[in-house]
Amino acid sequence: MDADRPTAVDRARRAAGSVLGAVGRWFARRELSWPGMLGALLGLAAAMTPSLLPRPTLYLGFIAGVGAALGYALGVLVAWVVRRTGLPLPPARVRRVAWRVLSWAGPVLAVVVVVVGCQWQDDVRVLVGEERRTSSAFLVGVLALAVGLALIALGRALRRLSRRVSRLLGRWVPASVASLLGVVVVTLLVYWLAAGVLFRVVVDVADSVYAGTNAGTPDGVEPVTSPLRSGSPASAVSWDSLGRQGRAFVAGGPSTDEIAEVTGERATEPIRVYAGLDSADDAAGRAQLAVEELERTGAFDRSVLVVAGATGTGWTEPQQMAALEYLWGGDTAIATIQYSFLPSWLSFLVDADRASEAGRLLFDAVHARWAELPEDDRPQLVSYGLSLGSFAAQAPFGSVGDLTARVDGALYVGTPNFTPLWRTITAERDPGSPQWQPVVDDGRTVRFASDGTGLVTQAGTWDSPRVAYLQHASDPVVWWSWDLLTRQPDWLAEPRGPDVSGRVRWFPVLTFVQVTVDQFFGVSVPDGHGHNYASQVVAAWAAVTEPPGWTDAELADLQSLIDETLTLPTLPGADVG
Structure with a gap:
């Protein structure tokens, strides 16, 4: 039948x-x-x-x-x-x-x-x-x-x-x-x-939906006990207030034993500081709480201090964080705060101002305390962000000069097209360099590359502080813009990146729809394309922060280890940007 x-x-x-x-x-x-x-x-x-x-x-x-x-x-x-x-x-x-x-x-x-x-x-x-x-x-x-x-x-x-x-x-x-x-x-x-x-x-x-998700805890994540993590019994930030992504962040990362096994030397336990939406009443309170956590954990005595921008849900890329901690033998501190629990594509529409405010308040608060320390006795201060987190991390800076005057380095990955600092820098690129990989002032301070190795293989001297942008020619998050509705972008009018088809054409309105839809599966493509940067993180951090004692072969081995042990979400629309 x-x-x-x-x-x-x-x-x-x-x-x-x-x-x-x-x-x-x-x-x-x-x-x-x-x-x-x-x-x-x-x-x-x-x-x-x-x-x-x-x-x-x-x-x-x-x-x-x-x-x-x-x-x-x-x-x-x-x-x-x-x-x-x-x-x-x-x-x-x-x-x-x-x-x-x-x-x-x-x-x-x-x-x-x-x-x-x-x-x-x-x-x-x-x-x-x-x-x-x-x-x-x-x-x-x-x-x-x-x-x-x-x-x-x-x-x-x-x-x-x-x-x-x-x-x-x-x-x-x-x-x-x-x-x-x-x-x-x-x-x-x-x-x-x-x-x-x-x-x-x-x-x-x-x-x-996402409020309920934010209240949950990822499978396998247990409350932390180390005093060097927010949410621990020694922390002023409660475990329950961290949110789903905050709990995953403070409980994640390599252990001292895992770091020592890679470096062959005694390791220090990394510091991870986080303030969730429920940790304080507003962004200013969360930023101040993060500084107090940095003080409590001794973060200002570390070699590297990263002020990180989070994506819409409060997520930070595990590969990026782990790579930095391995490279510096755990002698690091990373701080970030949550400004939303919505996925980034929706958070951009309703919470863009909150993202900008959170990035500005957090960096300004950390920088104010960091600037009080003697110049020869304070950590490298590094600004970092991925996708909407990159937008938030760049919010405190009005120009390259402003950025380099207040940081010792910066790494921005998959930066959204609507980020003011990125747009300004890209518009001022040297004549003849394409928008998908611009050259700015011969690469003396700011460098763009599609992979971490490409940052250091460019000709010329790269002065400190180093500012690095990782972006793929095929990343829809980088190239999505309202301008696509009515104007052909430079990245289509100029010579294209190696992973962009020569058959791509610009059509009013329609190209905007195409690139909008592309964002929903930007991380579903293999590493090195779209919005997936996991395979370039080690070389990028090494280029920006210059950790001592690492050979190219050792960097490659570390990248392989991270590729094997950490993976990105692959479902369309997963909030990694």
């Missing part, structure tokens, strides 16, 4: 047949706009071009549908403008032939576009070190059709609504004014629903 039941594939094929049949009837009745359908075909073709990272089938179909809907809207708009200018329409016979040609050639071309686009995704997979696994063109086509038609139907509904509003307003104002007001009223209504009601619902749901 069960053998006679239709499978999921059978149901999908029937659904696709029904949709195609409906589209065919629309064509027959000419309920769709011919210029709109031509624009939809062109929009589909643009959407199927590669972006920075290979897209899974679901995302590929969604973006293809969005591209087709945008193309349809553009075609309808062009037709409307032509009509408004009074240009004569083609003869009826020409219009009939055009419909026949499009009704037959359009579906064939759409299939070709989808199939070729799926193959192009395989080319991107090779560029970022993945194995070939061609996406299902059938599923992509079905998803694109469903999304595209849904958006077109929504657009038509909004157009009908604006016409009704216009007719209502036409009772009191001239028709031309009423038409414009109808569009304005509906546009404002849509904006209020999307940016107000819907967004608020999303934030409220996320608050509820």
Whole structure:
């Protein structure tokens, strides 16, 4: 009996047949706009071009549908403008032939576009070190059709609504004014629903979900007992107030035995200081609490003191922290505070000011105490951040001069495009150097590289304090910007990075959508690509802080150890940026 039941594939094929049949009837009745359908075909073709990272089938179909809907809207708009200018329409016979040609050639071309686009995704997979696994063109086509038609139907509904509003307003104002007001009223209504009601619902749901997550403790993490960690019995910061990521941070890292086994020398237990959202009433209180913890643990007597920016949930990359502690034999202290428990993509939208405030208050508080110490008897003060944590860590500094006047080094990884200091430095790059890897003042102070080794192999002298930026040409977090809506970025106009496809093209609005979606699986690609920097951490820290006694071979061995023992989350949307 069960053998006679239709499978999921059978149901999908029937659904696709029904949709195609409906589209065919629309064509027959000419309920769709011919210029709109031509624009939809062109929009589909643009959407199927590669972006920075290979897209899974679901995302590929969604973006293809969005591209087709945008193309349809553009075609309808062009037709409307032509009509408004009074240009004569083609003869009826020409219009009939055009419909026949499009009704037959359009579906064939759409299939070709989808199939070729799926193959192009395989080319991107090779560029970022993945194995070939061609996406299902059938599923992509079905998803694109469903999304595209849904958006077109929504657009038509909004157009009908604006016409009704216009007719209502036409009772009191001239028709031309009423038409414009109808569009304005509906546009404002849509904006209020999307940016107000819907967004608020999303934030409220996320608050509820992630508040519960923040209250939990990762599997295998036990309360700390060492007085050198926040949350211990000796700490003024309670274990329960740290939050999920804070508890993982203070309980993590290599032990003295593990460090000694790598260095061959006696090790010191690293200091880790953290203040969670519940540790104090506000960011200023958490920053002051962190300084008190640094004082209590003797952090100002260590060789290196890192002021770290955390991502949205309060997470700091375990590989980065462990690498520093190994390199310095544990003679280190790391301090950070939490400003949100939302994932970074959402935290950026609602908590960007909090991230900036937390980064500024924490660094200023630590620096004020550090500056009181004799210059020859204080630790290296290093600023560090990954992704949204990099944005927070750079918030205290208005320029390179301001940064180098107050730190002994800085390491920023996968910096978001909206970071003011990063934008200023990148805009001032030397002529001829590309945006994806700029050269600034011949690399004397600030250096950019796609891997840690590349920081020290660049020509010229690298003066102290050293400022390093790690960024990949294929990292969507680095290259996402509101500017993508309306302007081609330099990283596409200039010579491209080695892992960016030559088939990537900029399209208004559509490229913004593509790079936005890329961020959800930026850490799912292999090390050295996208938003995954785990394999470059040892060389980067060694370049910035210059620990004594390490050979290149030993650095490589340490990186291999970290790669084997620590792994990043690999699920799309995991909060590592």
